[in-house]
Amino acid sequence: MSKTTDSIVDGKKLQSTSIQAVIDSTQIQSLQDHELALQIDEKWLEELYSNTLFDTIYKTVSELDYKPVDYPELPTDTLKARLAKLNARTPFNVEYNPSLENVIKNFLKNRRTSMERLMGLSHYYFPMFESEFDNFNIPLEMKYLSIVESALKPRAKSRVGATGLWQFMFATGKQYGLDVSSYVDERSDPIKSTKIAAVYLSKLYEIFGDWDLALAAYNSGPGNVTKAIRRSGGYQNYWNIRHNLPRETAGYVPAFLATMYIFEFAKEHGFQPEKPQFHYVETDTIRVKQTITLDQVAETTNVPIEELQFLNPSYKLDIIPFIEDKAYYLRLPRTAIGTFVNNEEQIYAFAKAEFDKREKPLPQFFEAESRVRYRVRSGDYLGKIARKYGVRVSQIKQWNGLRSNNLRIGQRLTIYPRRPVVNTSVASNSNASQASSSSSKTYTVKQGDSLWSISRKFPGVSVQNIRDWNDISGNNLKPGMKLKIAKG
Template sequence: MRFIISLIIALMWATPQMDAASAKAKDLPIKSKRLRKESSEMLRVDTVYLTDTIVLTQAPEALIIKIDSSYLLDDTLLNPLSYIDSSIDSLYMEWRDAGLLKTHERCIEMPDNQDIPDEVFLQRIAALPNVIPCSYNKIVRRFIEMYLYQRPGQVSNMLAMSDYYFPIFEEVLERHQLPLELKYLPVIESGLNPNAVSKMGAAGLWQFMYSTGKMYGLQINSLTDERRDPVKSTEAAAKFLKSLYDMFGDWNLAIAAYNCGPGNVRKAIARSGYSKDFWKIYYHLPRETRSYVPIFIAANYVMVYHAEHGICPAEVEFPLVCDTFMIEENMHFKQIATVCDIPMNDIKKLNPHFRSEIAHGSEKTAGVLYLPSQYTTRFIQWQDSIPNYKKKELLNDKLTAKPYNPYRANGEAVVYRVRSGDNLYNIARKYGVSVSKIKSWNNLKSDMLQIGQRLIIY
């Protein structure tokens, strides 16, 4: 009898425990699923929640999994398109009708919004030949899906332009001994549009602010803006990125600092308890910068695996091979086009760093002119004759470079109204002044700003 009573009590106690364990088991991820690699080999992958951070090494067989869910709720997950700057949109609209998609041997027709398993993304990201550690989580996936399903046309155009720009980026990055995957930064900065200008005034492929561009030796005046020069701006970006890496010793933090400034990254590190892990300082960073590293990873993914998702490079008419000429006198694009019989549009496309249709150069400061390589012999042959063609009609003898600052007028005070996403560092960069000066002029005791607040800037 005692045995029967004990058995009944034991069963009554065990039933809810078993139910709870069963319910909990439904919520747990299935461990060690087997995934068939594209090479038909088998890869063992630990499946974790989409909200977990997965830091990948270069070897797919050695996935390092780190769980940290503290940063996961973010508005950018609801609308990742909110990150994309309008200047990138304008480039897409400009190129949308430029041509049809060309055939790509790996491109296949695939339906939109495929339910791709996380293991596929994991395996592909792990296989990227990167120096910079990549992470995979729900935030990264959302940005990958944004590119694949909401911006395939933009990706197609960027792929076409990458044939011209990526070799330039890679040559400079390799010379400075920097990770080659940094070439994807202009993808998210400007959409590979050298004429892109942000709402804060950053310009060019690498989106340099006026003050930062001048700091790294770029010529910015009334005639020339080297922030738009693909070679010189990449040289400046390489130096800037190297200085940021030397400062933080971590590429993800250096990339974050490229977006919001080293001061904001230092503050985020301090507020997180001095962690050097991007995902641990995530919520202490400015809102826009939280998206910056995830979208960098997403851009890396889509530019490499575009064909697996049926996205092919667009046919954009652009001279992919060009030569560089140093000119010591002004030349109007029409002079070059007419005398050398070079398409005017080709000259414009290759020389976005000239503010007008005049290639500016002098004996003191030679200008850089890029022309399609097939016209090199022709340009050398007629170079001395070009400036004399319709000189009075096309050139102004008094044309000289004047100091240029797009944000200041006559040295007078500027009243700036704070907008959503602003911080003192970005405002200071925009106007070419220091944060301390803005605080002094406006009697600010902290770095906190309110939307609609007015700031006086001299």
């Protein structure tokens, strides 16, 4: 029997057919051919092979023989006691069995560094996950699923195109109302994608009435789970039907439970989480009123471009578009919200002027003879390279047809420096002479200053002028720094 359910996500009504939870094994058998289940199976089986971290986890888990391994640092009796405590406070079945023990011990032995990094990131992502899951009455421990799916990388993209923290395919994202366009991919938006994951997980729970089975169905599709129930003779405990599930799902749920155990008992195992770059409550959003780039925001607020990219992962080209009847938001550290709001009119005017300039022919220093071919080295990232040559991240991406921020060692990039490389020393000497002449003055950097805000104090002076006169390649300023400003 089916029924229609409506879910509200960001003001949109999502209407879809869901299946009532059933407990009779004969009724469950009929679910294997349910049209919705088959459609979801097809999409989810594609996504099964897609997520960033699961490829690694699956190889580790699926190749184990599931025999207990004796690690002195974690006695089996201790593990049993801790799993019993965990089982008592979560609706997932976290009962001891040798298979789970082996996965936990393997993770403790081989994944300490990556887990500490993920624990640091979790301080930012988990509060928003918990808030959305609480709205849908989903166990808060489901937040650990994002680690198995994407290693908490909002721009994670699989070889078959599944994207985001929850690894949605293009069609799935569109089906559930996520905006996917040339500029925006809301599958990478932490909050919006989590709402959709919550909607889908809720539907899976309606089908099975069990969160372990919902988790297995998220991985392999509800049709495969109902087949496993039927083939096992009607059992509905995950561990009783596990041998009838696809091999990948047999490793998927233990990986999830092992991750949950390690996070919940991290202190007991001596994990030292990395210091988080941000806490979620330390950020806020502003609705944009005009097309603007993250580069322009960085220049006018003094927030490093890398931080803006981290906080705004759904903007594929680092451009926030303005489209009538659509709302796009810029997430900023709370410390920068005031700067943006208080200077909003000037910031948008600056952005418009920048876009207007780009419509003109390229200036002389962008000609072919000033072109640089840069070879990516270990430790490089787009922001670092952009600062080196005094250009923007968005420009490097445009010149090289890059659709993401990912680079590989040895990759060749075409860059047009702001000044021709061959004339760098001459230009620097000329600028230095100009700035050091009797017609120049000195400006002392104050708290909250940015190159853009300083340039506004001196008519006719641009951000690039200040960079050239003071040999500055980026936007970083420190209070008390002395800047030379040449008079016109």
